[in-house]
Amino acid sequence: MAYQNSQYGGYGGPGGFSSGMAQAGPPPGADPQLWTWFAAVDTDRSGAISAIELERALINGDWTPFDLDTVKLLMGMFDVDRSGTIGFNEFCGLWKYIKDWQNVFRHFDRDRSGTIDRNELRDALSRFGYNLSPPLIKLIQVKYASTVASHYGPTPGITFDRFVRACVVIKQLSGAFQNLDTDNDGWVQISYDQFMQTVLSLP
Structure with a gap:
C-alpha cells in the first residue's frame, strides 16, 4: 500500500512500499519509521537511494510523481559525499527538508487548491x-x-515539487548575483563568458 505523507507531498508511488529491508535493522538511534521508509525506497537493497528510486517514491498531493529535475536538485543538495546516491543519514536530512517545505507550501496555498x-x-x-x-x-x-x-484561461498553478525547485533556483541565482555585485548597488558588469560560467555552474 502506498504511503501518502500529507496533502502536498510525501513518500509513495506505483506498486507501494516493499516490506523488505536494505539491512537487518536500523542503525543505533535511528528513527524506526524513517528507516522503514528508507528501506522501502531502496528497492535494489543497495543501502543507498538513487535519483530514480527517489523519483518513484516522492509524490505530490494530487498523486503525481515529483519532477525528475526537482529530484536531481534535491539529490545534489543532500548527497554530501558526492556518491551519486543518498545514504540513510542523508535521507533523514532530505526528509526534514521536504517536511519543512510542506509547511511553507500549506501556508501560501491559501485557497487550498494544491497548487x-x-x-x-x-x-x-x-x-x-x-x-x-x-x-519576472x-x-x-x-x-x-x-x-x-x-x-486561453489562467496559467496553471505550480505543484509542490516545482514550487520547491523554483524557490531553490531563485535563491541560488540571487546568491550568484550577490557574489558578482561586489559594491551592492544592484548592478553588475560582467562579460558574457563570466555570466554563462556563473549560471552553468549552479546545480
Whole structure:
C-alpha cells in the first residue's frame, strides 16, 4: 500500500512500499519509521537511494510523481559525499527538508487548491525577501507551471515539487548575483563568458 505523507507531498508511488529491508535493522538511534521508509525506497537493497528510486517514491498531493529535475536538485543538495546516491543519514536530512517545505507550501496555498498561483507565488517570494517585478513573477510561474500554459484561461498553478525547485533556483541565482555585485548597488558588469560560467555552474 502506498504511503501518502500529507496533502502536498510525501513518500509513495506505483506498486507501494516493499516490506523488505536494505539491512537487518536500523542503525543505533535511528528513527524506526524513517528507516522503514528508507528501506522501502531502496528497492535494489543497495543501502543507498538513487535519483530514480527517489523519483518513484516522492509524490505530490494530487498523486503525481515529483519532477525528475526537482529530484536531481534535491539529490545534489543532500548527497554530501558526492556518491551519486543518498545514504540513510542523508535521507533523514532530505526528509526534514521536504517536511519543512510542506509547511511553507500549506501556508501560501491559501485557497487550498494544491497548487501555487501567481499571487501566492508573489507573496511567497516577497516573504522570502525577493521583491521581483510582475513580468519576472509571470515568467517564473509559466516556467514552473505544472502543465504547459495554453492561450486561453489562467496559467496553471505550480505543484509542490516545482514550487520547491523554483524557490531553490531563485535563491541560488540571487546568491550568484550577490557574489558578482561586489559594491551592492544592484548592478553588475560582467562579460558574457563570466555570466554563462556563473549560471552553468549552479546545480
